[in-house]
Every structure is written in structure tokens, then in C-alpha cells.
Amino acid sequence: MTEPKNKLQQLRKAIDDIDDRLHDLLMARADLAGQVRAAKLDASADEGGDMGSAYRPAREADMLRRLKSRHRGALPFESVARIWREIIASLTQLQAPYGLYICGGADLMAFHDIGRFYYGASARIEVMADADAVVAAAAGDPLGLGLVPFPGPGVEPWWLRVMPRLDRGLAIIAGLPFFRSLPANRHNPSILVLSHAPFEPSGDDTSLLVAECAAGLDEAEFMALLDAEAGGSALLDRRPGEGAEPTTELRLVRLSGYIPDSQDMLDRLNSRAPGQIKALTLLGGYANPIREE
Numbered sequence: 001m002t003e004p005k006n007k008l009q010q011l012r013k014a015i016d017d018i019d020d021r022l023h024d025l026l027m028a029r030a031d032l033a034g035q036v037r038a039a040k041l042d043a044s045a046d047e048g049g050d051m052g053s054a055y056r057p058a059r060e061a062d063m064l065r066r067l068k069s070r071h072r073g074a075l076p077f078e079s080v081a082r083i084w085r086e087i088i089a090s091l092t093q094l095q096a097p098y099g100l101y102i103c104g105g106a107d108l109m110a111f112h113d114i115g116r117f118y119y120g121a122s123a124r125i126e127v128m129a130d131a132d133a134v135v136a137a138a139a140g141d142p143l144g145l146g147l148v149p150f151p152g153p154g155v156e157p158w159w160l161r162v163m164p165r166l167d168r169g170l171a172i173i174a175g176l177p178f179f180r181s182l183p184a185n186r187h188n189p190s191i192l193v194l195s196h197a198p199f200e201p202s203g204d205d206t207s208l209l210v211a212e213c214a215a216g217l218d219e220a221e222f223m224a225l226l227d228a229e230a231g232g233s234a235l236l237d238r239r240p241g242e243g244a245e246p247t248t249e250l251r252l253v254r255l256s257g258y259i260p261d262s263q264d265m266l267d268r269l270n271s272r273a274p275g276q277i278k279a280l281t282l283l284g285g286y287a288n289p290i291r292e293e
Contacts, residue, residue, distance in 0.1 A: 199284035
């Protein structure tokens with residue numbers, strides 16, 4: 001019995017040694033996060049502004065995809081991703097503390113649990129009455145994140161409230177959940193994230209835009225115009241324009257890829273369908289998720 005017992009003690013000692021090394025690396029990573037914060041503060045001081053949000057979902061998406069590509073062994077990647085999300089969230093809070101604004105109502109627990117899962121145990125969560133209230137709260141908090149339901153029929157059209165706030169820096173920058181098990185035909189995330197951080201490319205992205213169209217523009221013709229610009233286009237929601245008898249319609253669309261600016265696309269659309277699309281507004285977008293089929 002002595003030899004098996006010694007073997008067990010050796011294995012436990014090896015696990016303890018790994019835990020110590022992991023802890024050392026976590027402390028070193030926290031030190032580096034402090035250096036990043038100091039560098040950002042210096043850069044923002046040189047530019048005469050504030051440091052702003054430290055949340056960069058595109059970088060995090062790239063990091064998790066890289067880890068997924070090298071992952072092996074019995075430990076599920078979802079467990080690894082959860083550990084990394086807590087590390088990232090905690091160190092981001094050290095750089096620039098932020099809170100979450102989430103929707104109340106029937107989906108409150110889903111919003112709370114997903115928010116806690118992705119943004120860590122230390123993130124402050126404030127429950128708002130509805131999605132419009134989340135938009136208003138996020139717009140008034142330079143560091144805060146607003147979690148709103150993915151748009152569609154039957155969903156409050158909160159995206160209409162985002163449009164007038166775009167010139168003040170508010171944008172859609174992430175979709176949640178980022179890693180999940182989904183059927184191949186399920187394309188949309190459950191939640192979108194609003195922030196004053198920029199929508200940045202991760203290498204595999206979806207962009208969201210609002211087209212102000214002539215009310216009579218045929219939907220099939222409209223979607224064909226968009227498909228010529230970017231594959232994977234989909235109409236998510238549509239609302240009448242202003243006035244008692246509006247002559248225009250606002251159409252929220254999803255397009256594959258990272259679109260940094262909508263003006264060039266608008267010019268091309270107007271060259272093919274003159275007068276049919278009056279304006280094209282980029283709301284932001286999100287990194288496409290890691291899927292576990």
C-alpha cells in the first residue's frame with residue numbers, strides 16, 4: 001500500500017506546484033494590466049482626453065479563438081473560456097471599473113446570468129425598467145455597458161434610441177453569448193452590448209446598419225441590393241419613418257463582415273437604385289461567436 005500512497009502524494013504535490021505556477025502567472029498578468037492602464041493614461045493625457053472604456057471585445061474574441069485553436073485534452077473548452085472570461089473581466093475592472101445595465105421583466109434572470117458570466121463576479125449590475133431605459137443609462141455612463149435584447153419582431157425597438165446617440169460615441173460593440181452550443185441555422189446572439197468603446201474588427205464579424213428607404217421599396221429588391229454588398233444579409237426589424245403618412249421606412253439589417261463606415265456603401269447602393277435609400281447608418285456590430293456544435 002505504501003507505493004500507491006506515495007504515488008498519490010506525488011501527484012498531489014505536482015498539482016500543488018501547478019497551482020502555484022498558475023497563481024504566479026495570474027499575479028504577473030495583473031501587473032501587466034496595471035502597466036497597460038498606466039500607458040493608456042499617459043496616452044490619453046497626451047491627447048487631452050479621458051482613458052475611456054477598457055473593454056475591447058474584439059481583442060477578447062481573438063484571444064479566445066486562439067485558445068480554442070490550441071485547446072486539447074479532457075477539460076471542456078467552455079470551462080477554459082469561463083476561467084479566462086473571469087480573468088479578463090477582473091483585470092479590465094482594475095483598468096477602468098464599469099457596471100452593467102440590464103433589462104428587467106421576464107428575461108431578467110437570463111440577462112443577469114449572462115452578464116455575470118461574461119463580465120465577472122465584481123461587475124456592478126443595475127436593473128432597468130426596459131431596453132429604452134438601458135440605452136439611456138448606457139448613453140449617460142462613459143464606462144458602463146448596456147445589455148439589450150437582440151432586435152426582431154415583437155422586441156421593443158430600442159435601436160431607434162441608439163441612432164441619435166451615435167455621434168456621442170454610443171455603439172453596439174458585442175454580442176452574447178460569445179461561446180455557446182447552437183444549431184447551425186441559429187445565427188443571432190441573444191443579447192447585444194452597448195458601450196462608448198469602439199466597434200473594432202476581430203477577423204470574423206457581423207455589422208448592424210439602419211437603412212432609411214423609400215416606403216415602397218420592395219423587400220426582395222432591397223435585400224438583393226444588400227447581398228451584392230455583403231453576404232449573410234438579413235432584415236431584422238422595420239419601422240415607419242416620421243410623420244402621419246411616412247414616405248420612408250427604417251430597416252435594421254445584419255450584414256456579414258466588419259463595416260467601418262457606411263457612406264461608401266450608401267453611394268454604391270444609390271448608384272444601383274437611385275433615390276431608393278436615403279441614408280445608411282452604422283450602429284456597430286459584434287464578433288461572431290465560437291460555436292460548439
